[in-house]
Amino acid sequence: MHFIGVDLAWGASRPTGVAVLDAAGRLVHVAAHGTDDEIVAALTAYTRGDCLVGLDAPLVVLNRTGTRPAEAALSRDFARFEAGAHPANTGRPEFRDGTRGARLAERLGLDLDPGSSAPRRAIEVYPHPATVALFRLGRTLKYKNKPGRPVATLRAELGRLMDLLEGLEGATPRMRLRDHDGWRALRALVAGAERKSVLRQAEDQVDAVVCAYVALFTARRPEAVTAYGDVATGYIVTPTLPADQVPEPRKRRDPVQTAVQAYAAQQPALQEATDAFVTLVRSYLDDAGINYLTVTGRTKSVESFAAKAGRTVDGKRQYPRPLTQITDQIGVRVITYGHEDVAAVADLLADQLSVQGDRDMGQETASEGRFGYASRHLLVGIDPARSPGEREQRLVGRSASVQIRTVLQHAWAEFEHDIRYKGTIPEELAPDLDRRFTLAAGLLELADREFSQIRARLQAPAPRQRPEPDVNDPRISAQDLATFLAGQYTEAGWSRTDHYEWVCGLLLELGISSLDELAGLLASIDGAGINARMGYRYPPGAVRRLDDALLAVFGSRYLALHGNAHREAQLRSRLEKLRAVDPPARSTRAVVTGAGQEP
Known part of the structure; x- marks a missing residue:
């Protein structure tokens, strides 16, 4: 008999984790698959004989709105452990024409009744309450990607879950994972993960292992499981919550996490505002006839906002009010050709917008007798007192951080950032690299000056020579x-x-x-x-x-x-x-x- 876990994505575009245990609880398969055809192909060999499949996805959804009775009942027991169920109803597009889980079960010929004695069955399970009950957790493990959770936290929590699962080798029923190559590969992937996307690849498969164990637990210890709901309205099967288990006391709400969650909620609106600021700045430059190379924008990512909001100086938070004090949530960058264009752009924006801050980073560096980062930084907004037009009206109350730099200054800044922040510089090489970066900055400043001189020379008054007109083209070239x-x-x-x-x-x-x-x-x-x-x-x-x-x-x-x-x-x-x-x-x-x- 096989016990199969499927962490089924609600949409076919995201990966689905699949894990299979044999009758002795040994892991024999763990992988991620995409389409229904791929999932069926992967499971067919294991579902031909006796099997119990634990699917982490709704199987029966008939209610038009709200939550299913099963979700409400489970949440009454597990919500205080932060393991309540997400609502499923036919008002959601993914359940409007039935459920993906039921369609897969039908293709594999599996009985969906949790009370059935059929040899080949599928049940709906849910990893969060299962891990709370199995491991007597005071709260769910925080390995799911949520706003404000850094990679290090996600990696540590997922690693803890994997430790707990390996510990089930001595439980009843037992599960053995360490000898499987796929499991060892997942452990290495998690241990070395530096990006959330990498952890996501492992997370689905680890959840599938949890689902497989819940299926094994249900078959071996039916007296220790609870089925919330029924096959008519939907159900969820999970190990029974011990009567004496109590939730971990709630920690005082972290103000940084609160700010990060609020920022994540408003980020879609900020992205629209960023696009509007880019369009506005570009229109100002075009209207003024000022020469520029590019105007681009970016909305600060939630991860970047969280990192900046959490900064401390001498033990004190650098930004006590992150939502208002972090001013580069909307960023616009103008790349020009020459130094004089930088000044022209800054003057233009000062004429059209309200300038709340102005720093010439190149001037500051030069005043210290150094060569290095050079860029003009403006913090701008819309001044309601200036009777803003239709283009500006939608941006009233917003501010944008505008960087203005020459193409050579931009090249230096991008390369220096890429080396220093995305690479690892050995300590013994740091002095030499600092010297080389300084030398490059000085050479580029000289090149910028020469380009300005070339432009000035070309613009100097000179005898006018009228070109011969092209008789075939009436336009002036x-x-x-x-x-x-x-x-x-x-x-x-x-x-x-x-x-x-x-x-x-x-x-x-x-x-x-x-x-x-x-x-x-x-x-x-x-x-x-x-x-x-x-x-x-x-x-x-x-x-x-x-x-x-x-x-x-x-x-x-x-x-x-x-x-x-x-x-x-x-x-x-x-x-x-x-x-x-x-x-x-x-x-x-x-x-x-x-x-x-x-x-």
């Missing part, structure tokens, strides 16, 4: 426009490559197909007047300068261009600024009329 604008707006920063291409399309819609036409148009405009009306509090990019000049000249006609359809609201707001005082023109062609002028 993006490269030619970039060169032209660098000379036209020498104090402006470069814009993104795709922005030059985009504005070339707008020029074509306006009928401007040569740099000579564009130069003549811009010559008639009072650029200083436009700058004064726009009130830039950040250095706008070259494309933004051209964009505002075209808006000043063409007015409503510019708004109506197909290429501007996605930003009409922003352009209207800018047009109102341009119309607020006398027009910035040195000739009538630059007057803002609302209808627009022909170039």
Whole structure:
């Protein structure tokens, strides 16, 4: 006869643990499987003869809502040991069309009645109350992954459960695990686990061993088991809770764990807010025409929040109020090309958002006479007093930690973090590696300066050379426009490559197909007047300068261009600024009329 344990996943996408004991209680099989076909294939050889299968999954679920009578009855005994049952009802998608456990039992030809004397049966079991009763635990072992439980705790608790199971070699009935290669492999996997995902691989199989032993215990000691519920409404079979067993007194609630649980509950909303902040920052940069490489975001993981919330300094908690004091729950990172772009981005965000904190980590490092980590860190939020628009309104009350750094600073920071925090540095190598990291930081700072000098040299006034037009393409090329604008707006920063291409399309819609036409148009405009009306509090990019000049000249006609359809609201707001005082023109062609002028 075989006694089989199945820690059945409620969904087919997650692994299912399977364990098999022979009639003498020896472990003969332990593994994880996925689909129903795989599970059936693994169990067929063991279920052909007499068998009892313990399935950790609902077998009979008929109630539309709430809990089954069996779950309510079991919870009355075991909830004080933190081993109450989870509710199962047909309102849940996984039980709407019957249960996965019953379908598997049917395919294997197993009787589901716990009171049956059939030689081939299956029963519903539940590892948590079983381990509480078998090992007289005051509370359940905390090896399940929950918010606030670090890997070390999960590993230790799962290891303790495995110790207890091995101890059943001297129990009645006995179970022998140590001689099985698969069990020894699980022990090694758990002992060396550094990630929760690794522990999860072992956890399902260890639970399956518990289920197999409950099946063995039920067959050998039926007088010592309790069947909660019945086959008509659903049941759970478990070793009987000893009458004299009492729960372990509740510990005082850990404030860090409380904060971590609260953070885990709100993380989905934070992820949505992170995406919104990324979109908002990117739109600000695009609207300002500032050159950047990437804008990315990340929501702090529950594990990272838990680690930070638990930090102590001199024995005192560093964050007594983690939910409000840990300010990088929402993170945004802007990677730029040059140093001047970092400053431009910071100025832009200060103009558009409320800056609650500003640290220049590179400046702090330099002030200490060192080379090393360099990045501008802003803590920003939405200021309700500024009458936030639709994009900002949904983020009122949220804050985001924004890192701004050059691509070279980013490369150094990522590599240094990867080596120091993800690798192990032998103590004897630490001084040499510190020196090498410092040397690399100094070289990259020099490279950043050289890139800035190259840009400045390219933007310096130079004799204008008009390229020969391509007779087959009526558009001004993006490269030619970039060169032209660098000379036209020498104090402006470069814009993104795709922005030059985009504005070339707008020029074509306006009928401007040569740099000579564009130069003549811009010559008639009072650029200083436009700058004064726009009130830039950040250095706008070259494309933004051209964009505002075209808006000043063409007015409503510019708004109506197909290429501007996605930003009409922003352009209207800018047009109102341009119309607020006398027009910035040195000739009538630059007057803002609302209808627009022909170039």
